[in-house]
Amino acid sequence: MGTDSNRHTGNFILILIAMTLGVIIGVMTASNIARHTETSLTDKIGEVGHLIEKEYVDEMAMDTLAERLIGVMLSELDPHSSYFSAHEAERHAEMMRGSFEGIGVVLHYEGDSCYVGQVMPGGPSDGVGLLPGDKILFADGDTISGKAMPNDSVVARLRGPRGTHVRVDIERIAGKATERLQFNIRRGVVEHYTVDCATMLDDTTGYIQLTTFAATSHDEFREALLRLKQKGMRHLVFDLRGNTGGSLASAIGIAGEMLPRGSLIVYTQGAHSRRQDGKAGYGGLFTEGRVTVMVDENSASASEVVAGALQDNDRATIVGRRTFGKGLVQAEYDLHDGSTVLLTVARYYTPSGRCIQRSYQKGTEAYYREYLAQLMGEAYADTMEVHIADTTPYFTRSGRVVYGGGGIVPDRLLAYHKDPSFVYYNALAGKSLISRVAFGEVRRHGAEWRQQYRDADAFIRQFNAGEAMMAKLVAEGEAAGIACDKESLRVQDKLFRNMLKAHIAFSLYGSEAYRRVCLLTDEDLQQLKTKQP
Numbered sequence: 001m002g003t004d005s006n007r008h009t010g011n012f013i014l015i016l017i018a019m020t021l022g023v024i025i026g027v028m029t030a031s032n033i034a035r036h037t038e039t040s041l042t043d044k045i046g047e048v049g050h051l052i053e054k055e056y057v058d059e060m061a062m063d064t065l066a067e068r069l070i071g072v073m074l075s076e077l078d079p080h081s082s083y084f085s086a087h088e089a090e091r092h093a094e095m096m097r098g099s100f101e102g103i104g105v106v107l108h109y110e111g112d113s114c115y116v117g118q119v120m121p122g123g124p125s126d127g128v129g130l131l132p133g134d135k136i137l138f139a140d141g142d143t144i145s146g147k148a149m150p151n152d153s154v155v156a157r158l159r160g161p162r163g164t165h166v167r168v169d170i171e172r173i174a175g176k177a178t179e180r181l182q183f184n185i186r187r188g189v190v191e192h193y194t195v196d197c198a199t200m201l202d203d204t205t206g207y208i209q210l211t212t213f214a215a216t217s218h219d220e221f222r223e224a225l226l227r228l229k230q231k232g233m234r235h236l237v238f239d240l241r242g243n244t245g246g247s248l249a250s251a252i253g254i255a256g257e258m259l260p261r262g263s264l265i266v267y268t269q270g271a272h273s274r275r276q277d278g279k280a281g282y283g284g285l286f287t288e289g290r291v292t293v294m295v296d297e298n299s300a301s302a303s304e305v306v307a308g309a310l311q312d313n314d315r316a317t318i319v320g321r322r323t324f325g326k327g328l329v330q331a332e333y334d335l336h337d338g339s340t341v342l343l344t345v346a347r348y349y350t351p352s353g354r355c356i357q358r359s360y361q362k363g364t365e366a367y368y369r370e371y372l373a374q375l376m377g378e379a380y381a382d383t384m385e386v387h388i389a390d391t392t393p394y395f396t397r398s399g400r401v402v403y404g405g406g407g408i409v410p411d412r413l414l415a416y417h418k419d420p421s422f423v424y425y426n427a428l429a430g431k432s433l434i435s436r437v438a439f440g441e442v443r444r445h446g447a448e449w450r451q452q453y454r455d456a457d458a459f460i461r462q463f464n465a466g467e468a469m470m471a472k473l474v475a476e477g478e479a480a481g482i483a484c485d486k487e488s489l490r491v492q493d494k495l496f497r498n499m500l501k502a503h504i505a506f507s508l509y510g511s512e513a514y515r516r517v518c519l520l521t522d523e524d525l526q527q528l529k530t531k532q533p
Contacts (some may be wrong), residue, residue, distance in 0.1 A: 031259035040320070052386055061513075077343050079364040080328050084287060086338030094192070097249060098216035103166060104190040105130065108439055108507075112148035117439070118507050124188040129181070131172065131450075131505035132445035137180070140171040162188045173443050184375060189218075194246075197239075197515035198224035201525075206233035209515055210254075213246030213302040218253035224281035225257060225285045235290040238306075241320065241524070245301025248278075248329060249347070255309045257281035258316065263351075265309040268329050270346035272433070291316035297375055300324035307408045308350035314398045319408040319528055322378065322386050324371070325407035327357030352394040354404030359389075374406075379416040386413065398529075414527045425487035426496060433476045433495075438503030441469060446508060460516055465500040473500065495521045 013157040020474035052060060067085060074081040085094055104123020108115040109224045116134040120123050136144045139157040142150070151383075158166060168183045199210040206228035210217060228236070228400045236258075248266075259280040269275040293307050293316045304323050327349075330342040349354050360367045378386065390405025403409060428434055442449075453459035472485050473496065489496065499519040506514035519525060 002517050010145040016164070027524050067339075069349055072131050074341070074343070075364050078328060079360050079367045080326065080330060081340070081344045082330075082342045084342070085342040089334075089338060090290050092340065095212065096214055098193050098194060098214035099189055100159065100163045101187055102155075102190055103168070103185045105158070107136075107154065107158075107312065108149070109151065110436065110439075113145040113152050114149070115282045115439070115443070118510060120190060121510055123190045125183075128183055128185055130168070130170070130183055130185070131447055133439070134181075135443075135448045136168060137171055138167075140167050160187050172445075193206050195220040195222060195224050196495040197512045197519075198228060199512070199516055199519075200228065201237065201519070202230050202235065203238060204232055205426070206231070206235070206236045207237045207239065207519070210243055212243060213248075213250040213254075215247060215250065217247065217250040217255075218409055221254045222257060222285060229285070230438060230450050233289065236286060237292045237293070237294065237525075237528070238316075239294045240299045240303040240307065241296040242298045243300075243303040244298060244324075245303055246300060246325065248305065251302035251418065252278040252303040253281075255306045257284045257286060259313055260287055261434035263309075263313055263315075265349065266305050266348050268346040268348045270329075270344075273346050280413055292528065293318050293495060295320040295323050296409060296524075296526065297321050299408075300326045302406050304356055305348060305350075308354065308356060310396075311408065311411065312351040312354075312396050313404060314396050314400070317412060319412045320410050320524065321416065322374075322409050323356070323407040325356055325358035327404075350404075351393075352396060352402060353400065354394045356407055358406045377416065384413040384415055387439075399497060414524050417523055419491075421488045421491040422486035424482070425492050427482045428473065428477050429499070431480055433473065433480060433482075435503045436475055437473045438500045439507065440472070441500075442507045450508055453508075456505065456513040456516070459505060459509060463499040463501055463505075464502070469500055470496065 017105055023046070025255045026234060034039060048521075052065070053062060058330055061447065067083065074083055087459035102124070104120040105116050106120065108117030114136045116125075116130055116132055117138065118132055119130055134156075137146075139146060139154075143152055144157070154250070158168075160166065164187050166185055166187065167322050168185055170181050172181060192214070194210055194212050194214050196211045197207065197476050201207050208221065208224050210221065211405050217479045225236075247440060248268075252265050256263075256279075261280055261282045261284070262281040264277060265280060266278045267275055268278075291310060295303065295307050295309055295318060299307065299320075300323060306328065307316075307318050307323065311318050327347050329346040329348050331345045333341045333343060335341065347357060349355050356366065358371065363369075374387075377388045386409050388403045388405070388409070389517065393401045394404060449459070449463070453462060470489075474489070478484060502514050502517035
């Protein structure tokens with residue numbers, strides 16, 4: 001799930017089996033490791049590593065073994081301590097800082113081919129002539145499509161330091177013909193926005209969706225609040241569904257925008273770290289209007305910090321389904337080879353004193369297995385009641401009882417989507433057939449649609465997925481072994497057409513357009529509207 005990270009470098013130590021010739025064991029030690037044991041952790045693992053390298057029956061790739069060893073060791077601690085290789089660490093750092101260096105496109109893969117799925121607004125490729133639907137043939141002469149090149153290899157050829165150039169050859173459908181074009185693109189910094197959508201649902205209700213908590217998220221959230229307040233927002237719907245977490249500092253900053261100065265948001269504490277309080281600062285932008293926070297079973301970590309803080313301070317109504325239940329804080333430690341360890345160093349507690357971390361005493365495998373069992377049990381229960389494992393009462397500022405021990409339980413529960421008519425839709429969506437059909441239409445008609453609909457607003461108002469597109473979707477399903485369900489097509493006709501439209505909107509106009517279209521058939525949002533006072 002998500003990681004609440006405080007970045008550190010330096011004195012942290014893990015044991016690494018070193019890989020270079022002539023080096024048997026690389027050992028890094030922390031000052032407080034196993035001082036009271038006769039044989040330290042580092043000594044024992046070092047001995048075993050030496051034996052493997054010198055005596056084992058087969059030659060071993062010691063670098064690979066070292067990484068596997070670290071992963072196993074961390075998994076014995078808790079489910080959220082983890083290890084990133086140097087490559088993985090760089091991708092993680094990009095996600096956390098909210099930007100990367102490259103050409104600014106979202107890639108779309110089908111079979112052995114790679115396409116431009118979206119040209120990111122304001123990025124290096126925006127304005128040079130590259131279009132959604134373009135098939136990428138070559139990058140600096142290297143074949144991209146037609147040889148099933150791994151995704152990471154494609155990305156490696158397109159990304160690079162700002163200011164450098166990459167020559168991209170593409171194939172584009174033009175009417176009934178195809179044409180080949182070449183672009184020389186200067187790489188730059190590409191902003192990865194975490195506020196995916198900020199829009200008005202009606203004259204007074206604003207909506208903000210946050211996909212993750214990165215370093216830029218607090219500033220993005222403030223900007224979204226300002227825009228929506230200028231449009232008359234008096235009620236904020238803050239959507240954290242599917243948001244698995246990220247930066248704890250961003251979570252504190254965002255919650256502070258909705259709480260009075262000095263309000264306790266969260267505190268953290270561990271065996272080797274004293275209690276640290278996170279409080280709301282001065283000048284929150286939305287401290288008085290009504291707030292509704294939407295959460296679900298995939299809202300975790302920093303999302304739960306925000307939801308728990310607003311619930312305990314009686315500042316928001318939490319709506320949706322029980323959250324994941326991650327109450328552990330990871331600190332990030334860089335190792336000498338560029339790899340990274342995320343080590344759990346503390347638990348966090350909501351203002352009422354709740355720790356919402358689910359038990360992991362039975363091990364990591366059981367931890368996730370029990371989570372899935374909980375989901376299934378709650379999804380197929382006859383009622384929407386949530387079983388509380390820890391019945392210790394905690395109290396909000398106004399004296400309401402809340403519970404810990406396994407996620408944030410919403411103030412208003414929303415039902416899981418159990419209608420049988422969703423089965424056919426889920427089967428098609430699960431095999432990415434809806435997005436495939438939509439992208440096929442983008443390849444054929446994207447350029448003319450961009451001319452026909454001058455912006456996302458016009459597209460959302462005027463575009464409709466027609467019968468021909470629906471017929472293609474059914475045919476794609478049958479080709480994939482999914483029999484047509486005419487009753488489901490009838491009952492969920494609006495949903496099918498709307499999601500085809502949403503995927504087209506994503507390619508042509510970006511993530512916010514996609515989300516705005518999705519909101520038109522959002523089951524949870526419809527339930528929310530019927531439950532508002």
